[in-house]
Amino acid sequence: MFFNSPEFLLFFTVVSIAFFAMPHRFRWIMLLGASYFFYMCWNVNYGALILFTTAVVYGAGILMHQKPKSTKSIILTTAIVLCLGVLFLFKYYNFFARSVQGFFDLVNVDRKMPLLGFLLPAGISFYTFQSIGYIIDVYRGEREPERHFGIFALYVSFFPQLVAGPIERSKYLLPQFRKKMTFDYDRVTDGLKLMAWGFFKKLVVADRLALYVDRVHINPQAHDGMVLILSAIFFAWQVYCDFSAYSDIAIGSAQVMGYDLMDNFNRPFHAKTINEFWSRWHISLITWFKDYLYIPLGGNRVPKWRWYLNIMIVFSLSGLWHGAQWTFVLWGSMNGLFIIISHLTIKRRLIIKDKIFGLIARVPAAVYGAAGAAVAAAAYWRGMQVWSPAGVVTAAACALLLFMAFVKTRSYFPKVLEGMKGFVAVFVTLNLFIFGAVFFRSQSVEVALYILAHLFDNLTFQGAALGFSTAEFVAMFFVIIVVEVFHAIQRHGSIRHMLREKPLLVRWALYHLFVFGILIGMYKTMQFIYFQF
Amino acid sequence: MKKFLIKSTLFVATVFAYIIGAVYFLPVDQDSYIAATKDRHRNLEITQRPRIILIGGSSLAFGTDSDMIHRRTGQNVVNMGYHGGLGLQFYANEIKPYLGRGDTVIAAFEYQLLADPNVGGMAPIVEVTIFYPRAICYFTPRNVKSYFDYLPITFQRRLRGVFSPSTVDEHTYRRSKFNKYGDYLGHLNVAPHLGISPQIVPEKLTDQARDIYVELRDYCVEKGAKLYIAFPPLMVEKGNGDKLREVTGKLNSLYRDMETLGIPMIGNPRDFVYPEEYFYDTIYHLNGSGREMKTREMIKAMKAYPSLFTVPDTFQGTPASTQR
Numbered sequence: 001m002f003f004n005s006p007e008f009l010l011f012f013t014v015v016s017i018a019f020f021a022m023p024h025r026f027r028w029i030m031l032l033g034a035s036y037f038f039y040m041c042w043n044v045n046y047g048a049l050i051l052f053t054t055a056v057v058y059g060a061g062i063l064m065h066q067k068p069k070s071t072k073s074i075i076l077t078t079a080i081v082l083c084l085g086v087l088f089l090f091k092y093y094n095f096f097a098r099s100v101q102g103f104f105d106l107v108n109v110d111r112k113m114p115l116l117g118f119l120l121p122a123g124i125s126f127y128t129f130q131s132i133g134y135i136i137d138v139y140r141g142e143r144e145p146e147r148h149f150g151i152f153a154l155y156v157s158f159f160p161q162l163v164a165g166p167i168e169r170s171k172y173l174l175p176q177f178r179k180k181m182t183f184d185y186d187r188v189t190d191g192l193k194l195m196a197w198g199f200f201k202k203l204v205v206a207d208r209l210a211l212y213v214d215r216v217h218i219n220p221q222a223h224d225g226m227v228l229i230l231s232a233i234f235f236a237w238q239v240y241c242d243f244s245a246y247s248d249i250a251i252g253s254a255q256v257m258g259y260d261l262m263d264n265f266n267r268p269f270h271a272k273t274i275n276e277f278w279s280r281w282h283i284s285l286i287t288w289f290k291d292y293l294y295i296p297l298g299g300n301r302v303p304k305w306r307w308y309l310n311i312m313i314v315f316s317l318s319g320l321w322h323g324a325q326w327t328f329v330l331w332g333s334m335n336g337l338f339i340i341i342s343h344l345t346i347k348r349r350l351i352i353k354d355k356i357f358g359l360i361a362r363v364p365a366a367v368y369g370a371a372g373a374a375v376a377a378a379a380y381w382r383g384m385q386v387w388s389p390a391g392v393v394t395a396a397a398c399a400l401l402l403f404m405a406f407v408k409t410r411s412y413f414p415k416v417l418e419g420m421k422g423f424v425a426v427f428v429t430l431n432l433f434i435f436g437a438v439f440f441r442s443q444s445v446e447v448a449l450y451i452l453a454h455l456f457d458n459l460t461f462q463g464a465a466l467g468f469s470t471a472e473f474v475a476m477f478f479v480i481i482v483v484e485v486f487h488a489i490q491r492h493g494s495i496r497h498m499l500r501e502k503p504l505l506v507r508w509a510l511y512h513l514f515v516f517g518i519l520i521g522m523y524k525t526m527q528f529i530y531f532q533f
Numbered sequence: 534m535k536k537f538l539i540k541s542t543l544f545v546a547t548v549f550a551y552i553i554g555a556v557y558f559l560p561v562d563q564d565s566y567i568a569a570t571k572d573r574h575r576n577l578e579i580t581q582r583p584r585i586i587l588i589g590g591s592s593l594a595f596g597t598d599s600d601m602i603h604r605r606t607g608q609n610v611v612n613m614g615y616h617g618g619l620g621l622q623f624y625a626n627e628i629k630p631y632l633g634r635g636d637t638v639i640a641a642f643e644y645q646l647l648a649d650p651n652v653g654g655m656a657p658i659v660e661v662t663i664f665y666p667r668a669i670c671y672f673t674p675r676n677v678k679s680y681f682d683y684l685p686i687t688f689q690r691r692l693r694g695v696f697s698p699s700t701v702d703e704h705t706y707r708r709s710k711f712n713k714y715g716d717y718l719g720h721l722n723v724a725p726h727l728g729i730s731p732q733i734v735p736e737k738l739t740d741q742a743r744d745i746y747v748e749l750r751d752y753c754v755e756k757g758a759k760l761y762i763a764f765p766p767l768m769v770e771k772g773n774g775d776k777l778r779e780v781t782g783k784l785n786s787l788y789r790d791m792e793t794l795g796i797p798m799i800g801n802p803r804d805f806v807y808p809e810e811y812f813y814d815t816i817y818h819l820n821g822s823g824r825e826m827k828t829r830e831m832i833k834a835m836k837a838y839p840s841l842f843t844v845p846d847t848f849q850g851t852p853a854s855t856q857r
Binding site for chain 2: 005006020185515516523
């Protein structure tokens with residue numbers, strides 16, 4: 001049962017009504033039953049797996065209580081090994097076996113590694129990490145072990161965040177299951193609005209962009225540079241809208257019932273540094289790694305080489321968490337490397353940036369004007385086509401120079417300059433992500449390297465639409481702009497709260513317009529990308 | 534909570550109203566391909582027994598010469614096959630109210646449909662109700678699920694159709710190009726424009742497909758009708774020996790699996806594998822010569838069941854009929 005299916009809407013409606021109709025003391029039973037039903041809709045056998053992880057971690061938590069540190073360590077290690085063992089068996093064993101086989105083949109060892117035929121259980125990485133987080137919290141004494149097995153099982157399997165997060169912390173979520181939730185009109189409607197926003201991002205944006213990206217990745221070798229560039233850009237928004245949509249629907253549906261889940265995304269494409277990006281993207285996973293791996297490894301309070309090693313370990317493992325493929329490991333490692341390079345070069349970059357923008361500020365308006373006119377004249381003289389990659393770049397450069405000539409003498413010029421600094425920082429950060437995401441999407445490292453090596457081959461707009469009609473192709477850019485416009489508005493506060501202050505008629509008109517937009521813009525939907533993790 | 538329930542019900546009802554309004558009350562093109570469903574049900578109502586009812590997807594419409602079958606077997610023919618998007622469940626269910634003693638049902642489902650666990654259909658399951666609202670009577674829960682899955686997409690298409698109507702050319706499938714049996718003739722004198730998509734051949738039936746066959750078999754027995762399995766055409770590019778071997782292997786495996794259904798089978802799927810020169814626009818749609826060859830092969834295979842023939846075996850075959 002996917003979030004974007006009519007079955008889920010029906011399931012969620014029934015569960016929510018039952019939740020509020022039921023006395024508080026029975027709610028956990030209903031939610032637990034609903035969560036297991038939700039999970040076992042994929043495969044009945046999945047229920048046994050999650051029950052195993054739940055029982056192991058629950059039992060370990062109880063056993064660990066008030067025991068000496070050495071005993072606690074043994075229990076903790078056993079519980080983690082068992083949980084990760086299940087994860088390894090179902091998710092990583094075949095990857096491991098194939099990698100070892102590759103090594104054997106390389107050194108001419110005649111030995112065949114057996115492969116397992118298990119199906120990857122949906123969301124196994126999410127609930128395993130959430131469970132491990134709990135047991136470490138108990139080990140550290142940051143929380144008492146949960147003694148109510150039913151409540152604990154609900155914490156592991158709570159259906160809104162079961163298969164694709166956010167990966168919750170026991171300290172925040174577990175106590176909420178004991179709290180008596182009452183019906184709160186504003187909270188319920190806020191939750192529904194957040195879900196609607198999630199549906200928009202998934203159905204209208206992610207699934208639409210996926211059509212283009214999937215078409216390219218069937219055979220990337222058959223496409224020119226422009227198509228490869230566009231598919232890399234579209235994939236960045238596809239994966240963001242897909243995953244953040246899931247998080248929004250999860251957070252929104254939990255909110256309807258009164259539960260608060262942690263934010264998982266915070267407009268990551270507006271980040272100005274790669275560090276900032278990773279504090280805005282998949283927040284629940286990154287903070288999990290920070291709390292349970294990076295800090296225990298020493299974080300940044302160690303010699304520099306160890307610090308950098310810690311960063312590489314965390315990001316490589318976060319890549320591996322996403323999938324049992326070298327492409328994911330490389331993607332993670334690459335992001336770790338970007339962060340290290342960012343640290344290493346920060347002073348130099350700041351000096352260079354100040355110098356460049358200082359120079360920009362000193363150039364007289366007349367020079368900008370003359371340069372803009374010269375670029376336009378040269379382009380015209382050379383008969384440059386506007387609708388060619390070179391034409392677009394030239395037109396943009398010309399527009400920028402003329403814009404600078406216009407604003408240079410205005411009082412708000414310093415603000416424009418600050419805006420430009422921010423824009424450049426966002427642009428660079430975003431492009432680093434897009435670059436790395438090529439590995440995330442590609443079937444193999446070879447394909448990713450091929451794409452990166454051919455990004456600038458034969459740059460032409462001809463055939464860039466890949467057979468999509470002009471309207472469909474333009475719609476792909478349009479939906480990205482819509483998302484970014486919403487994000488720009490969100491900088492000034494929650495859109496949901498802004499809506500609340502509008503008159504009823506205006507609100508309803510906007511709600512209908514939004515739902516109409518989803519209905520008219522959606523495609524027959526696809527599975528959420530993060531379900532496979 | 535009461536306030537919320539009233540408001541949310543009102544909101545959902547309004548949204549539902551404009552979806553239903555757009556889907557069912559915007560002007561429709563009565564000559565659209567899917568509108569032919571009305572004619573097919575009328576054929577089922579008025580065609581006398583003994584009769585052969587062909588069920589399946591569009592490969593039946595494009596690749597069957599029902600007139601040839603009629604002349605050869607002496608049985609009346611109703612060709613119900615016309616759109617793969619309606620799904621196996623709908624094909625099986627829509628004929629059930631019309632079945633009786635003296636009916637022979639020949640089910641020739643496309644291999645792709647036998648591989649797809651979604652037997653409830655796709656967008657056409659909604660579209661068919663626009664032209665033939667009674668189709669809802671044949672819906673099972675699987676069809677209802679598909680109906681709601683595809684309702685928004687149909688809403689989009691209907692709006693798009695109003696603002697930018699699609700152009701009609703010689704390749705456009707039209708209701709008026711079916712003959713009295715339900716065979717599609719619009720492609721017979723038109724130059725082929727073959728688009729090749731991946732050929733999906735399962736080695737085994739899905740559980741859902743198996744259930745549908747068994748359910749239909751039992752229903753036919755109950756009503757005194759007979760059910761046979763026939764096979765759709767399958768395209769394998771000429772000279773592609775590896776592909777042919779792969780496909781033949783899969784077909785043999787599928788055939789063995791289908792034998793366990795206990796339903797008599799007309800021929801062997803291997804007999805209906807043809808090269809691209811016999812296809813029109815898709816890997817399922819035969820052109821004129823393909824249609825004639827496929828029908829002849831099928832009639833030849835039907836000879837294994839003499840009860841299917843009510844006239845003496847003197848037939849030598851005639852060119853494909855273009856009778857309207």
